[in-house]
Amino acid sequence: MEKNAGKKMTMNSTPVQNGAWAGCVFLFLRSACPHFDLLAAYKDPDRKFNLFKVIRLTLSDAAGGLDGYEILKLHDADPQLGVEVKFVDEAACRRFLDSYGTGSVQQFFVQHVGRVLPGPDELVVDTQLKAGDNILDCCLDDQELCLQHIHHLQPDRLQDDEVSRLEQQLRTLALADRSPANSGPPSTIKQEVPMVPDNCFLFQKRVFDDRQLTPADHQRFATNVGRDWKKVGRTLQKTCRALKGPAIDNLAYEYEREGLYEQAYQLLSRFIQAEGKGARLGRLVAxxxxNKLIGLAEIMLGIQPRE
Structure with missing residues (x-):
């Protein structure tokens, strides 16, 4: 693999806040098979979701579960596919480094490609692991040094909107798979789930346009959310920096006299002002x-309530 791959995607180091352990790493993937191009699969709208699913499953296997990390962004690092990962748990990061050092990450990836994506019978994947300008492949035998490099590269961005949409698709499919109504063979379930274009999102197995929030959406949310506005705000703050920290409690205090409608209205105002074009219907519905506010989601989408 090229030694300088991914250097254009380095991040600024920032101090650790509240003493919490965190760090970032870039995993670069490239198929060594000429008939299977990972970067082309990423650029293909019909295969992007399945490729993301493969990456998510691989990281879950390597890090020992779904907790302790999140995917921030997928990068076109031609000829490689770059995956930017934020770790928020040192133990999960150690497990990932152990798996990477033994070659298990590559094995997990190839196994999941075979199950999820149509590919060659024998796929070989080249990988590279970097933290800033530090190529971790060169010091895998010193795990403490690798952790130091990863910890030094502090996350300075929120999860990319594209990754957030893909994550939501995965959650929606997982919920559908667990539903009693979907107790049939897995192949039947897959056929019932429609393909979702990049500019759309999935809700209850139906595809909706992922448009910007409108003033009508704003008012509808504030009118109907009631006391649950804080719970929704806590979820939105995961990907909205303007709602981080004490912002939600400050809104509750500042607009307490005006009541729940105004508190909810100001919450969404803060979200829309901060996110701009990224303040989209799909993020609010997600x-x-x-928060299990399915009825309100149906109201936001104009779905007629069931009899």
Missing amino acids: ALEE
């Missing part, structure tokens, strides 16, 4: 769904 936050409602995460």
